[in-house]
Amino acid sequence: MPPEAGAKLRVLRWKRFVEGDETAFTRNVQEFSKRYGVEVKVDSEGWEDVRPKAAVAANVGSGPDLITGWFDDPHQYPDKLVDMTDLADYLGKKYGGWYDVCRKYGQRAGTQQWIAIPWGIIGNALVYRESQVKAAGFSGIPGDTAGFLQLCQALKAKGTPPGFALGKAVGDGNNWVHWLLWSHGGKLVDASSRVVINSPETIAALEYGRALYQTFVPGTLSWLDPNNNKAFLDSQISLTANGISVYYSAKNSPEPKLKELANDIQHARFPIGPVGKPSELMQISQWMLFKHSKYPNASKEFVRFLMEAEQYNPWMQSAIGYVSQPLRAYEANPVWTADAKHTAFRDGGNFILDVGHGGPLGPASAAALADYIVLDMVAEASSGARSPKDAALRAEARAKRIYRS
Amino acid sequence: MLERLQNSRQAFGWVLLIPSALLLLGLLAYPLGLGVWLGFTDAKIGSAGEWVGLENFAYLLTDDVVQLAVFNTLFYTLLASALKFGLGLWLALLLNHHLPFKSLLRAIVLLPWIVPTALSAIAFWWLYDAQFSVLSWLLRWLGVIDQSIDFLGDPMNARFSTIAANVWRGVPFVAISLLAGLQTIPPALYEACAIDGASPWQRFVHITLPLLTPIIAVVMTFSVLFTFGDFQLIYVLTRGGPLNATHLLATLAFQRGISGGALGEGAAIAALMLPFLMGAVLFSYFGLGRRSWQK
Numbered sequence: 001m002p003p004e005a006g007a008k009l010r011v012l013r014w015k016r017f018v019e020g021d022e023t024a025f026t027r028n029v030q031e032f033s034k035r036y037g038v039e040v041k042v043d044s045e046g047w048e049d050v051r052p053k054a055a056v057a058a059n060v061g062s063g064p065d066l067i068t069g070w071f072d073d074p075h076q077y078p079d080k081l082v083d084m085t086d087l088a089d090y091l092g093k094k095y096g097g098w099y100d101v102c103r104k105y106g107q108r109a110g111t112q113q114w115i116a117i118p119w120g121i122i123g124n125a126l127v128y129r130e131s132q133v134k135a136a137g138f139s140g141i142p143g144d145t146a147g148f149l150q151l152c153q154a155l156k157a158k159g160t161p162p163g164f165a166l167g168k169a170v171g172d173g174n175n176w177v178h179w180l181l182w183s184h185g186g187k188l189v190d191a192s193s194r195v196v197i198n199s200p201e202t203i204a205a206l207e208y209g210r211a212l213y214q215t216f217v218p219g220t221l222s223w224l225d226p227n228n229n230k231a232f233l234d235s236q237i238s239l240t241a242n243g244i245s246v247y248y249s250a251k252n253s254p255e256p257k258l259k260e261l262a263n264d265i266q267h268a269r270f271p272i273g274p275v276g277k278p279s280e281l282m283q284i285s286q287w288m289l290f291k292h293s294k295y296p297n298a299s300k301e302f303v304r305f306l307m308e309a310e311q312y313n314p315w316m317q318s319a320i321g322y323v324s325q326p327l328r329a330y331e332a333n334p335v336w337t338a339d340a341k342h343t344a345f346r347d348g349g350n351f352i353l354d355v356g357h358g359g360p361l362g363p364a365s366a367a368a369l370a371d372y373i374v375l376d377m378v379a380e381a382s383s384g385a386r387s388p389k390d391a392a393l394r395a396e397a398r399a400k401r402i403y404r405s
Numbered sequence: 406m407l408e409r410l411q412n413s414r415q416a417f418g419w420v421l422l423i424p425s426a427l428l429l430l431g432l433l434a435y436p437l438g439l440g441v442w443l444g445f446t447d448a449k450i451g452s453a454g455e456w457v458g459l460e461n462f463a464y465l466l467t468d469d470v471v472q473l474a475v476f477n478t479l480f481y482t483l484l485a486s487a488l489k490f491g492l493g494l495w496l497a498l499l500l501n502h503h504l505p506f507k508s509l510l511r512a513i514v515l516l517p518w519i520v521p522t523a524l525s526a527i528a529f530w531w532l533y534d535a536q537f538s539v540l541s542w543l544l545r546w547l548g549v550i551d552q553s554i555d556f557l558g559d560p561m562n563a564r565f566s567t568i569a570a571n572v573w574r575g576v577p578f579v580a581i582s583l584l585a586g587l588q589t590i591p592p593a594l595y596e597a598c599a600i601d602g603a604s605p606w607q608r609f610v611h612i613t614l615p616l617l618t619p620i621i622a623v624v625m626t627f628s629v630l631f632t633f634g635d636f637q638l639i640y641v642l643t644r645g646g647p648l649n650a651t652h653l654l655a656t657l658a659f660q661r662g663i664s665g666g667a668l669g670e671g672a673a674i675a676a677l678m679l680p681f682l683m684g685a686v687l688f689s690y691f692g693l694g695r696r697s698w699q700k
Contacts (some may be wrong), residue, residue, distance in 0.1 A: 023428065052663045055450035076666055082600020167557070168644035221647035222557035231536045363666055365447050370665035376649065385560075385648050394469065401464060402667075 003298030009040045011302075012054070012064040014047035014285065016323055017122075017245060028311045037307075038298050048170055051370075052221035057290060065293035066302065068285045071369065072354075072361040074116035078108050082289040082296050083116045084303075088315070089112035090261035091307050096329035104157050107285055109360045117303050120316070120323035121352065124175045124282045125267045125347030132160040132238040134391075141268035145183060149211055156215035163231055165223035166379040168372055171283060172225050176241045176270075176354075177378040178287025180212075181205045187300050188368055188395075191401050196358070197377075198396040204274070206381035213382035221383055234260065237311040241270070243322045244345050248366030267321050267344035269351075274404035278351030283336035284326075301317035324348045337357035359403070365403045415611065441679070443672035450666040463672035471647055471674065474657045479681075480564060481653060482633045483573045489628055490573065490621075493579025498613075500580065501587045518577035526641035529570040531559050533642065557643050560650030569653050570638055576632065579624055586620030587613070626689040630682060654678050 011029075018021040022044075029040050032377030043064070045053060048182070051070055058077035074081055086104060086185050092098050098106070102118040126141055133140065136154035152162050186203035187335040213220075217237050220227075228240040232249060235381060240246075250262035270280050287303045307312060309329070316323055317335045323343040325331065327347060336346040356365030368374075374396050381391040419560035444461055448454030465471045500511055517525065532540055540551035556566045590613065598608050636655040639645060645652030645660065652660075654674055662671015 002493060042417040048664075052450075055663075059450055077452075081483065217536070218553065219558045221536050221559070222533075222555065222563065222643065224644065227535065231533075236536050351548050367661070367665040367667055369659060379646075379648055383648065398468070398470070401468075402665075 001297040001300070003036050003038050003301050004168075004295045007295035007298035009038060009066065009295060009298055009302060010064040011040060011042045011066045011068075012050065012057075013042060013044055013068040014050045015044040017047075017243065018248060019317055020320055021315070021320035021322060024315040026305075028315060031311070032302055032305045036265045036298070036301065040294075040302065044140065046381045051366075054288065056222055056293075061290075061373035063290070063292070064293060065290060065299045067288050067290070068119055068264050069116065070283060070285055072356060072366045074106070074288050075109065075361040076363045076366055078115045079342040080291055082291055082300075083295070084287075084289060085112070085113040086130075086303055088120075089118055091117070091304070091327060094329075095099070095307075095309065095327040096309045096331075097336050098326055099328065100350060101297045101352055101354050102284070102326040104361065105286060106238055109362065111145075115327075116288045117307065117328035119285045119287050119307075120281040120326060121348040122171075122243055122285070123321065123324045124171075124241060124243055124280065125344040125349050126270060127232065127242045128239040128266055129160070129235075129261075129264050130266045131264050132158065134158070136238075140266075142273065143271055145271050145273040146206060149215075152212055152239070160238035160375075161215055162215045163220050163223070163228055163237035164212075164240060165225070165228055165229070166375070166382060167223045168222055168375070169225045169227070172242060173223070174369060175210075175281050175283075175370070177375050178269045178357075179241075179279060179372055180209050180378060181355060182279035182281075182357060183275055184208060185268070185273070185275040188365065188373065188399050189364075189403055191359060193359045193364065195399045195403055197373075197398055197399055198271065202392050202395075203388045204389060209378050210384070210388070217333075221379060233261065235261070243329075244342065247341060249320070249322055266340065267341055270342060279357075280348075280352050281355060281357075282352045283292055283363065284352075285323075287341055287395045299343045313404065321345045326342050364403045368399060370371045371398065371402065373398050410595050412616070427666075436462075440672050441676050443668055444698055445673075445678040446669045448668040448672075450663075450668055455653075459502065461670050462677075465670070465673055466690075470645075470652065470657065471677075473649055474645075474652045474654050475677070477649075478565065478633060478653045478655075478678075479652060481568055481571070481651075485568045485627050485632050486573065486625065487577045488568070488572045489579050490625055492576050493624075494583055496576065496580035497583035497587055498508055498609075500584050511584070515577045516576050518581075519591060520574075522637040523641060525574055526570065526638045529573075533570075534689060536544050539613055563647055563651050567639060570642065571632060571635060574638070576674050578583050578631075579628055582624040583617065583620060586624075588607065590616045603645070622689045624688060629689075631687045633678065633682060633685070642655055660661055 029042055033040050050067065051073060052074055054067040054069050055076065057067065058080040098118065103199050106114045106116050106118050128141065132155065135153065136144060136151060136158050138151050138154065142148050142151055155162055164176045169171060181202065184201050186197065186199060186202035186205045188195065190196050195293060217231065228242060229246050230248050231237045232240050247262060247265050250258045250265060253259060269278065289299045293299050313333050316330065316333050318324060321335050323346055331346060336342050354361060355369055359365065377391045377395040380386040381388045415465055445456060446454040446456060447457050502516065504510060532538055535553060535555060535558055538553060538556060544550045557563045569612065594612050595608060598612060634655050635653060636659065639651055639653055639656045643651045645656045654677055658671045658674040661667050661674060
């Protein structure tokens, strides 16, 4: 549908993590304005501030026309969002289909109705120093959790410990602790939203986490999102989990020392746990169009424009692998093969689980993540502040409150 | 009607009061009332919610993160306020002497208070960094320690570290306000005292302290209120970690109410602060303020 005459759009997106994202995004927006005669005003907010702002916009019924939300945002206020099914079907057909996990994120629970358009997955992978892993006697990252623990123990013995965030690190902390839980078969709730966190699988995960924590560099309980990047770039840790930004900043640094470090950086997938299949968490961002928008057609057209190959591919390329595609056809983007070290970030859509894993997406899954239930549980059990059993019990109590109907 | 209004002094007074009364009601009383009311509902961001009575509060009392946050908040407030009072009073007494570059010194003392909290908090975040702390580095270099101090990763360390940062920021306010109070004390009283042969300690206890009490009451009430409701510092330094050891009621209310979307529960946590705050105000009003005024 053509944009409404005289349409003006207000767009709120999260502030870029890598510069290339913003330059390409801005170029695409300008191109849209030029081609359709629609003025677009883009505001950027810190990525964690977008969620409350979007929620307030939904609540009071005014604000930007389009917001790029996170995770299950659309499922918190599905009634305030414009149906995007036609656009999602069009894009899915044209570009090789949506990944299953994107379908779950974009569609209203239990229906085929799309309430948001998945925009991109913020890739996350193990980042490690090849030379140090070799020195510890491993040719690469073992594919199983048992081997992975041995690697971490060997790294620690060599004086080049790993480090994973256990403070309230919204991205880097949550991502790896959910892998820890899910890879062992633990989950917060089952399909009927019954809390099942206090399970033998969870206890096994927490015991594994405790053993892993013994190998970490000191101080990880205080780590927020930026800490592991800093420690890694300063060669204080040999292994962590992060987006592509660590590699990117080393590679593009004017300092020869960091450039050299970039040559030694490798990326790998998280190992597979007892559950037998990849089970990771990554941030995903989606376009939400609010019903209070006066220009729904122009807004939809704007999202369509950005998601089309002519705009999406150059944007993803410019973001140097920080964002990965929700649509399968974009796997062929040259950014993933231009540098072999990018490839590990390509297939997030194929093996991430949704943040509500086990149960539905909605206010409860959002609240559980925001309240750090899993992260606190892992931190408590790993540090020995609580026994795995007690940590799981506390998580259970909190989850029951959040998932009460 | 208008004429009668003009002729009645009392009515005219009331009319003049209306703008400020509206401001207070609209910008303070209404949001406060709304916040407390939300605490009695199960409102979520995006849905209005229904009245659930005391259900939120009943749950919160059983929640050990909330219990921990209450303890943290009291610990943080009491220790930080006591330190701010002690150091602030000491600094005020020092600054009250005739010193060279008096104005410059006073301006410098105010600096920590002028710097936006978010910025000074980031500076402290680096000072306390697990890997890059300059304090750890210095102590290691001096040979005092052989491993970095885990300022924010150990629960007790984290509490003391955040309190130290809060004290650093809050002392200037207390010091400058008390300094203003000190300067209102007539020098004649000290002279009379000196003639009677009073020691400096006696002068402090029998003149300075009693005459300063009303100011202390006001300043410390403000200081306690600011500290009790602190948010920015914690949010930048720890977000309430490690293991929730530095979660204050304000940060927990934000985490659950705004980030987590449980407006009702978040509002209820925020409302838990009210009895404590009321208590602090009443204590200073009846305990300190009035008694000294009545003398």
